[in-house]
Amino acid sequence: MKRILMLTVLLTLSFTVTAQEKITEGVITLKQTYNSSDEATQAQLAMMGEMITTTFFKGKKSRVEVSNPMSGDITVITDSDSMESLTLMDNPMLGKKYQKQTIEEPKDKSEDYKVVEGSDTKTILGYKCKQKSLTISEGGNNIKMVMYVTDKIAPVLSQQNAQFGNDLGGFPLYTEMTMTQGGIEVKVISEVTEVKSEKVDDSKFSLTPPEGYSKMEGM
Template identity: 50%
Template structure:
């Protein structure tokens, strides 16, 4: 159960945003649901229910927050200029933990990615979205992503679009990720429901872990 919970947190916050030079200060709200063809896993995922994440962005910095009785409280802070990432987790049974790392994309990583432009379209929040189909193979495990991207929102990327280099231009407002975890297929659906320009306190983007958190 602990491994599944850690995996869920990792998946949900692999959707964390990395702000680049053209995105102004603001707040992005996204809803996420998870399901599985494995009945036992699906029951557990249904207990988590719909996840709401809120991302605060200011220039090259972002902070994504989520809270759920099953997975606990998670905060991810990224400096898009230095590519530094801090993740704070307060999870049931694990307590307050943090991890920090550099977000880097190598040529070897890009070789594991296949991107195909699709023909379907969607409209989310008034934006016309273009479909991209992505396949990633890492450590023998395949993950597929279906992204619907607008080219009208530039300068802020999710970790998924960041790892695609310059092969995809724009921001995904709707995304479906399919992967296999411990023999069970898991599907994560994400949709941006609100984008609001507002002033964000710079203290929210500190990369210094609070004293109450222990390194994981």
């Protein structure tokens, strides 16, 4: 069960953003809600409540912050120019941990996923979005996503979404994700609620782990 919750949080963080064509710096707010038909799973998901993710972006750098009582505070900082990322976790069980990674773009397209463009469109926050579907098979998990993607906001490369390459063609402003593991189904709805143009301090994109954080072993 804990694996399902953590995988759900990590997938939520896997789509970070740079900037709209007319906005090179600012903040994007994303809301996520979780549901399951399994009563025990739903009870634990209810403890997470509605999760709010905040993404700070500046050029090709981004900082994604999310917090909830079960996973603690998670921050993912990505620099697409240097192809590096830093993950910071302040977890109630593990304490303060960090993980640094070099982002590697795959040489060959993965056979474990397929992006299909649909015919439906939606206008979200003034952006015209195209429907796209994505199916992933990973570690015994079956994940299906239905997304509404705008080409006015481009995805920043991260370790989690590197395998998708340019297949999405932009950033999803609305996503319905259904994940099944061990017969338990979890549905996550992610929706961008605000895009703001404002100055962001360079210190938010530092790839140096803060004091008090130790390296995450085995990662």
